[in-house]
Amino acid sequence: MKKVKHLIHRYPRLIFGLCMAFVLVIVAVLAPLLSPYNPYDLSDDMMVGPSAAHWFGTDKLGRDILSMILYGSRTSLIIGISSAMIAAVIGTIIGAIAGYLGGKADLILGEIINIFMMIPSFFLILIIVALFGSGLFKVMIVIGLTSWTGNAKIMRGQALSLRSRTFVKASEAVGENRMKILIKHIIPNGIFPIVSNTTMGIASAILMESSLAFLGLGDPNTVSWGQLIANGKAYLTSGWWISFFGGIAIIYTVVAFFFIGDGLNVILNPKIRNVTNV
Amino acid sequence: MARYLSKRVLTGLLCVLVALCLNFALIHMAPGDPIRILVGNKEPNPELVQVLTEKYGLDQPALVQFEKYIGNLLHGDLGDSYYTGEPVLNIIKQKLPLTLLLAGSMVFIAVIIGGLLGVFCAKRAGGKLDTFLGSFTYLFDSVPGYWLGLMLILLFASRLKILPTTGLVSIRESYTGFAHILDMAKHLILPITTGVIGIVPYYFRITRASVIQQLGEDFIVTLRAAGMSEHKIFYKYVFRNAIIPTVTAVGIHLAYMIAGSTIIEIVFGLPGLGSYLMTSISRRDYPILMGFYLILSVSVAVMMIVVDFVYTLLDPRVRHVSD
Amino acid sequence: MSILEIKDLSVSYLGDDYKVRAVDHVSLNIEEGESLGIVGESGSGKSTLMLGILRLLNERTSKTEGEALFRGNDLISMNKKELAKVRWSEISVVFQKAMNVFSPVHTIETFLSDIYKVHRPNAKRQEIRKELTDLLAMVNLPKQVLRMYPHELSGGMLQRTSIAMSLMFRPKILVLDEATTALDVITQNQILSEILEIEEKLHLTRVLITHDMSVVANFCKKIAVFYAGRLMEVGYVEDVLVHPRHPYTRDLVKSYPTFSEDGTGTVISIPGTMIDLKKAYTGCPYANRCDRATEQCRTDRPMEDQMDEHWSYYCHNPLQGGETDESR
Numbered sequence: 021m022k023k024v025k026h027l028i029h030r031y032p033r034l035i036f037g038l039c040m041a042f043v044l045v046i047v048a049v050l051a052p053l054l055s056p057y058n059p060y061d062l063s064d065d066m067m068v069g070p071s072a073a074h075w076f077g078t079d080k081l082g083r084d085i086l087s088m089i090l091y092g093s094r095t096s097l098i099i100g101i102s103s104a105m106i107a108a109v110i111g112t113i114i115g116a117i118a119g120y121l122g123g124k125a126d127l128i129l130g131e132i133i134n135i136f137m138m139i140p141s142f143f144l145i146l147i148i149v150a151l152f153g154s155g156l157f158k159v160m161i162v163i164g165l166t167s168w169t170g171n172a173k174i175m176r177g178q179a180l181s182l183r184s185r186t187f188v189k190a191s192e193a194v195g196e197n198r199m200k201i202l203i204k205h206i207i208p209n210g211i212f213p214i215v216s217n218t219t220m221g222i223a224s225a226i227l228m229e230s231s232l233a234f235l236g237l238g239d240p241n242t243v244s245w246g247q248l249i250a251n252g253k254a255y256l257t258s259g260w261w262i263s264f265f266g267g268i269a270i271i272y273t274v275v276a277f278f279f280i281g282d283g284l285n286v287i288l289n290p291k292i293r294n295v296t297n298v
Numbered sequence: 299m300a301r302y303l304s305k306r307v308l309t310g311l312l313c314v315l316v317a318l319c320l321n322f323a324l325i326h327m328a329p330g331d332p333i334r335i336l337v338g339n340k341e342p343n344p345e346l347v348q349v350l351t352e353k354y355g356l357d358q359p360a361l362v363q364f365e366k367y368i369g370n371l372l373h374g375d376l377g378d379s380y381y382t383g384e385p386v387l388n389i390i391k392q393k394l395p396l397t398l399l400l401a402g403s404m405v406f407i408a409v410i411i412g413g414l415l416g417v418f419c420a421k422r423a424g425g426k427l428d429t430f431l432g433s434f435t436y437l438f439d440s441v442p443g444y445w446l447g448l449m450l451i452l453l454f455a456s457r458l459k460i461l462p463t464t465g466l467v468s469i470r471e472s473y474t475g476f477a478h479i480l481d482m483a484k485h486l487i488l489p490i491t492t493g494v495i496g497i498v499p500y501y502f503r504i505t506r507a508s509v510i511q512q513l514g515e516d517f518i519v520t521l522r523a524a525g526m527s528e529h530k531i532f533y534k535y536v537f538r539n540a541i542i543p544t545v546t547a548v549g550i551h552l553a554y555m556i557a558g559s560t561i562i563e564i565v566f567g568l569p570g571l572g573s574y575l576m577t578s579i580s581r582r583d584y585p586i587l588m589g590f591y592l593i594l595s596v597s598v599a600v601m602m603i604v605v606d607f608v609y610t611l612l613d614p615r616v617r618h619v620s621d
Numbered sequence: 622m623s624i625l626e627i628k629d630l631s632v633s634y635l636g637d638d639y640k641v642r643a644v645d646h647v648s649l650n651i652e653e654g655e656s657l658g659i660v661g662e663s664g665s666g667k668s669t670l671m672l673g674i675l676r677l678l679n680e681r682t683s684k685t686e687g688e689a690l691f692r693g694n695d696l697i698s699m700n701k702k703e704l705a706k707v708r709w710s711e712i713s714v715v716f717q718k719a720m721n722v723f724s725p726v727h728t729i730e731t732f733l734s735d736i737y738k739v740h741r742p743n744a745k746r747q748e749i750r751k752e753l754t755d756l757l758a759m760v761n762l763p764k765q766v767l768r769m770y771p772h773e774l775s776g777g778m779l780q781r782t783s784i785a786m787s788l789m790f791r792p793k794i795l796v797l798d799e800a801t802t803a804l805d806v807i808t809q810n811q812i813l814s815e816i817l818e819i820e821e822k823l824h825l826t827r828v829l830i831t832h833d834m835s836v837v838a839n840f841c842k843k844i845a846v847f848y849a850g851r852l853m854e855v856g857y858v859e860d861v862l863v864h865p866r867h868p869y870t871r872d873l874v875k876s877y878p879t880f881s882e883d884g885t886g887t888v889i890s891i892p893g894t895m896i897d898l899k900k901a902y903t904g905c906p907y908a909n910r911c912d913r914a915t916e917q918c919r920t921d922r923p924m925e926d927q928m929d930e931h932w933s934y935y936c937h938n939p940l941q942g943g944e945t946d947e948s949r
Contacts, residue, residue, distance in 0.1 A: 030637060033433060131309065138313045138602060139320070140594050143557040143575075147587060148324060150579040227442060231561055234444045235576065249445050253565075256448060257456045267445035274440035282436065425681075516721035517732075519677055520786075523716075524736040525708035534735065535724050542726075613726055614770040 034283020040276035048093040055087035059243050067259050077261035079251055085261060089269045092245045096273055099160050099229040104221035106164025111171025112207060112214055118172070119179025120198075120206050126176075133172045141166040145228065149237045156239045159232060163225045170221070171214050178210030216284035223277035230270050245270050302616075306606045310599035317595035318588075322367070325584050326360045367588070376592065377585035381578075386589035389574065394593070396466065397570035400486070400562065401555035404493035409548055411494065412501025417537075419502070420509035432506075435499035447492040447565035454488060461488055464567035489566040493559060497551070504547050508540040515539070542612050549605035553598040624793060624826050625651040625674075625712075630687035630697075632666070632673035632850075639899045643669040645850040645906075646687070648925070651794070656820070656827040658837030658858070660873070661847030664895060667830050668717075670847070671796050675712060676704060691794075710740045710790040715800040719779035722786075723771040730767035733786055740790055756785040759819060760812075777808045784812070788819065795820075796828045801836070813840050834877045838862060843931070846870045849895055849906035856932030866928065866939040869907045905937070913938045 028035045047054060056075075057063075063082035070077045076085035118129035148162050182188055182205065191201050232238050233246025240247075245266040252262025351357050355366065370377060376386035415435075419428040455463040462468060462485050473481045512518065513536055521531045560572030567573070571590060578586040610616045632644035644666040651657055661667040672678050674689040674696055689696045691707060699707070716722050723732050733756075734749050744752075754764040760781040771779060780800065787795055797816075801809040817840065820827055829841055837844050838858055845855040846869065854867040865871040875889045893910040896902060905911070908918040915938060923935040 026638070032429065033436075131312075134309060135313045135316050138310075138595075138598050139317050140554055140557045140598060142554075142560070143591060143594055144320070146560070146575070147321070147579065147591070151324065151582075152327075223440065227440070230442055231444065234442070235561070235564065246442070246444075249442070249448065253448060256452050260452055263445065263448050267442060267449065270442050270445065271437065271440045275436055278436040278440060279433075282432075516716060516718055517724045520714075520716060520722045521736070523675055523677055523708055523714050524739055524786075525705040525710070526736065526739045527705070530735075530739075535727075539724060539726055615725055615772050 031283050031286060033279040034286070037276050037279025037281075037283055040272065041280060044093060044097065044273055044276060047090055048097050051090045051094060055084075055090045057084035057087045059083060059087040059091045067255065069259070070261055076265045077259065079248075079259070079262050080255060085248070085265055088243045088248055089245065089265055091243045092248065092266070092269065093273070095156065095239075095242050095244045096226045096229065096270070099156065099163070100222040100226035100273075100277070102160045103163035103167065103225040103229075104218045106161065107168040107221055107225075108171055108214055108218040110164070111168035111173075112175045112211070114168070115172035115175025115177075116179045116202055116207050116210065119176035120183055120202055122180075122183070129172075130176070133169055133176070136166075137169040137173070142228070142231075145232070146235070146237070149232055154232065154237045154239055156242055159229055159237075159239065163228050167221060167224065171217055174213050174217055175207075175210055178213065179206050182206050182209055212284075212288055216281045216288060219277050219281035219284060223274040223281070226270065226274055226277070302610070303603070303607060306603050310603050313599050313602075314592070314595045318368075318592060319364075321588055321591045322360075322364050325587060326363075371592070376589040379578075379583050379586050381581045381583045381586075386585050389586065390571070390589055390593055393569065393571045393574050394556075396568060397556055397559055397563070397572060400489060400493065400559045400568070400570060401552060403486070403490050404497060404559070405548060405552050405555055407490065408494045408497040409501050409544065412498045412503075413505045413544060415498070416502045416505025416507075417509055420506045420513065423506070423510050431502075435502050438495050439499040441495065443492055443496045444561045444565045446495060447488065447562060450488045450492060451566075464565075466568055485566075485568075489559075489562050489568060492565070493555075493562050497555075497558075500551070501544065501547065504544050505540065508543045509536060512536045512540045542609065545608060545612060546605050549601045549608065550598070553594070553601040556597060557594055622653050623650040624653040624692060626688075626690040627651075627670075627674065628688040628690065630670070630673065630685070630689060632669050632678065632686075633684045634678075635682055635684060636899075641898045643850050643898065644673055647847075647850075647852045649845060649852060649855060651826060651828065653793075653826055654824055655843055656829065656841045657843045657845060658841035659828065659830045659845045659847060660832060660834055660837055662832060662895065664849070664898070665847040666850035667847045668798050669850075671714070671798060671828065671830060675708065675714065675796075706740075709736065709787075709792065711792055712794040712796065713787040713790070713792040714796040714798055715780070715783050715787045717799040717802060719776060719783045719800075719803070720771065722779070722783050725771055727770075728767065729769055729771070729774075729782060733767070733789070736786065737789060752789075753785075756789060757782070759788065760785045760815060777804055777812070780804060780808075780812060784816065788823070791823050792825070794826045794828060796830065798830045799832070800829075802831065802833065809836070810839075816840075834862070834873065846873065850898060851906055852935060853907070854934040854936075856928065856934075860928070860932050864940075866926075866932075866934040867936045868911050868913050868938075868940060870934075871940060872910075905935070913940075 061083065063078065063084075065074065065078050066082040067080055068074050068078045068082075074084050074086065076089065078084055079088075114129055114133065118126045118133070145162050145166055149159060152158060188201060188205050191205060192198075196204075229238065230244065230246030230249075233244040234250045236250065238244050238247050248266035249263045252259060252264075252266070255262055355363055358366075367377065374387070376390070378385050379389060382389075415431060419431050422428050451463050454461045464485075466482060466485050467473070467478070468481055468485075471481070518531060518536065521535060522528075556571065559570065560575060562568070563570040563572035564576060571593075575587070575590055577583075578590075627647060627649040630644060630647050631642060634641040634643055643664075647666075647670060659667045659670070669678070673683075673685040676685065676696065678685065685697055687697065691711065694703070694707075696704065696707065723729065730750070730753065733753050734746075737749050737752065738744060741749075750767070753767060757764060757766055762778060762781050762785065766774065766778065766782060774782065780803075783800070795816075801812055804812065813836065816827070819825070827841075829837065831837060841858055843856065844858050844861050846853045846861070846867065848869050854861055854865065854870045861870060862874055865874060872889070872891045876891060891910055896906050896909060904917075904919040904921055905914070905923050908914040911918065917937050921937070923937050925933050925935055926939065927933040
């Protein structure tokens with residue numbers, strides 16, 4: 021008990037974030053059991069405000085908002101985690117190769133990273149999704165493909181500094197294959213900041229997905245929080261609850277992942293906390 | 299330094315080129331025939347299709363179209379809208395000012411608020427207030443802009459009725475002169491507030507981190523040991539050193555906000571670039587899409603170069619290294 | 622007459638869940654005009670001592686207790702306004718990493734002028750420039766340095782500039798905190814010799830903090846040996862280094878090749894590691910590594926024993942004169 025208290029005191033955001041994310045995952049997994057109604061089912065109770073029967077009210081077609089929100093967590097988590105993973109893998113590989121090999125490879129890859137970093141991604145995602153269709157899978161891929169640059173930058177820096185460390189030099193001297201060194205030493209030893217950045221990436225991807233859904237560019241066949249908010253836009257004055265709860269769900273989820281990412285950063289960089297100051 | 303800057307200019311040009319290619323390729327790979335959309339739901343009239351196809355050169359290979367496009371670009375011709383026939387440049391000229399006004403005021407206000415908060419927290423880093431405000435900015439970060447916009451409309455416009463809901467001007471009244479500007483300003487309060495809340499955390503974090511870093515530098519200890527007041531140390535030295543990353547961020551952010559205000563424009567029904575973009579997407583109006591994208595990448599590239607230049611002015615070490 | 626009287630001074634670093642006693646009840650007198658070398662391994666608290674006295678440590682993460690009387694006025698309890706007057710004009714410091722001592726985005730002139738104006742707020746520009754030029758000349762630097770940025774100067778030049786800066790108000794006490802450690806031996810000796818000359822001229826009291834015994838032997842009159850935040854032995858260099866009373870001093874001397882008296886160059890290293898200062902302990906901190914340690918050393922804190930007015934040590938089983946040759 022004392023230990024738990026100590027951990028909370030030391031890494032408050034990480035612990036809170038982990039708890040929040042845990043609840044979220046449980047909700048996503050158990051959505052069919054927890055939902056009082058089927059989120060796709062229409063009913064005659066249209067535009068009912070929050071009540072005992074419908075905690076979060078119903079929309080214009082009589083669908084239960086609470087059930088839609090519970091199911092929506094699945095969409096958000098799937099897209100958030102998968103896109104962040106795609107971005108992590110691409111970023112790690114490109115960054116590690118650039119940083120470890122150095123020289124011309126670094127020059128070229130570094131420039132590619134820079135260029136992709138400069139290209140405004142929101143706009144690009146918008147155009148791609150609008151033109152190519154907006155299935156769950158496509159949205160996931162597009163967000164992943166446009167958000168790897170941060171990871172690549174971080175990994176490149178890590179690889180650059182690891183390259184000159186003794187254990188890497190030693191492996192090189194022994195004549196180990198460079199590819200093998202890359203996979204065995206460089207990536208595992210430099211991965212920690214990628215982990216925290218990817219956690220933050222999950223949060224950003226979830227926000228991005230919800231924005232696309234709000235703009236009508238989400239997967240029309242799945243329940244999503246952004247779409248829910250968009251649906252409620254026209255009924256803002258007569259049915260505020262339609263939009264309101266979806267936003268709360270997004271905030272809750274995104275905060276959870278931001279907190280975890282920030283907490284991991286604090287562990288990684290304890291210096292942020294203890295600075296010389298007056 | 300000249301060499302350094304020219305290298306940056308080259309990178310910028312390269313970036314614009316890559317962006318253009320990417321954009322062109324994407325648009326031409328996209329399913330959906332713009333002619334079909336142009337003609338609408340009517341039974342396609344073969345003659346009309348023929349005329350339109352030739353007019354826009356849609357029957358030529360993509361590479362030829364691209365070549366022609368780049369050639370026209372160099373003459374300052376961004377093409378004409380498929381839908382309205384208006385030159386893209388005119389549309390941009392018409393829509394850009396509002397978007398710039400939005401983006402500019404959001405960034406300006408956010409820098410001030412975020413900067414002050416960042417300094418405030420950096421001075422008590424690790425303390426309770428710092429942790430609390432830090433968590434709070436994550437909350438800000440997590441609020442989807444469009445949702446916040448809707449909620450603000452709900453609260454201030456629908457319920458309290460102290461601010462107008464959407465649009466740029468009041469439709470029922472026709473104000474002139476100062477009253478017109480005041481009316482516009484009133485319409486912009488909620489959109490700008492929404493945008494500012496979204497980006498304040500960004501400036502807060504940059505400022506906080508760089509102030510913390512500077513406070514830990516050895517030369518701060520020197521100044522303290524020399525008996526300089528904390529006040530002067532802060533405003534002349536910590537601030538001067540800490541401002542560098544913030545200035546850099548402002549420049550680049552300003553360019554990105556041109557795209558970043560899209561959603562806000564849509565939520566608040568403001569006739570800027572962003573809301574027009576969404577319309578153009580649904581119309582498959584390629585010249586408009588390409589034009590907007592070009593403007594966006596050019597402004598990002600230009601801001602990068604400007605930022606680099608400012609950076610060399612602010613930090614003598616860069617001048618030295620790059621020589 | 623003593624110019625700085627340190628009385629029972631302790632400095633602790635406060636962590637989230639621990640407390641490190643970096644300086645542990647130290648009492649030390651510094652006489653006017655003398656040169657004192659403070660030696661010790663890293664973590665012995667030698668730098669923290671001076672930072673604590675000048676109150677340059679973070680007040681939230683550290684705590685300084687005890688007294689440090691500068692000409693009878695306690696620096697530790699003094700109000701900030703008075704302290705600001707003492708800083709630099711009476712006690713100035715040359716810090717270790719000269720590269721980081723100056724603001725990277727300001728010229729040397731801007732930086733030095735601002736410091737000058739702290740204590741001479743009404744100084745005219747011309748006066749300041751002349752003063753700074755003279756200062757630089759004192760450490761053999763041309764006036765062009767003023768127009769330069771820190772990154773444009775070499776390590777040696779920066780250290781000289783740093784020294785010039787510390788002499789700005791002709792302070793009574795000059796603290797050199799590992800000031801020459803980062804320089805090569807030749808530059809180091811050159812700079813230290815120059816300081817000796819300046820010292821004569823300005824009647825400085827010098828405190829030299831270093832881990833390098835040879836520097837202390839060559840450039841200081843007195844030596845204070847620190848270990849694990851405590852003062853072990855203090856006295857004239859020729860007494861302490863030749864006939865150390867404290868076993869730690871002896872071991873430290875023996876671990877430097879040039880001081881091994883048998884001349885064969887046998888260098889010994891001290892077995893074991895320094896105790897963890899995060900943990901509370903009783904007795905003498907060196908007890909776990911000392912060959913002369915007894916039960917008493919582990920339970921009772923050794924108190925000051927004096928050989929004479931200048932020479933004292935903190936040990937239950939001090940070495941008697943001539944015991945230095947005794948092998949461990």
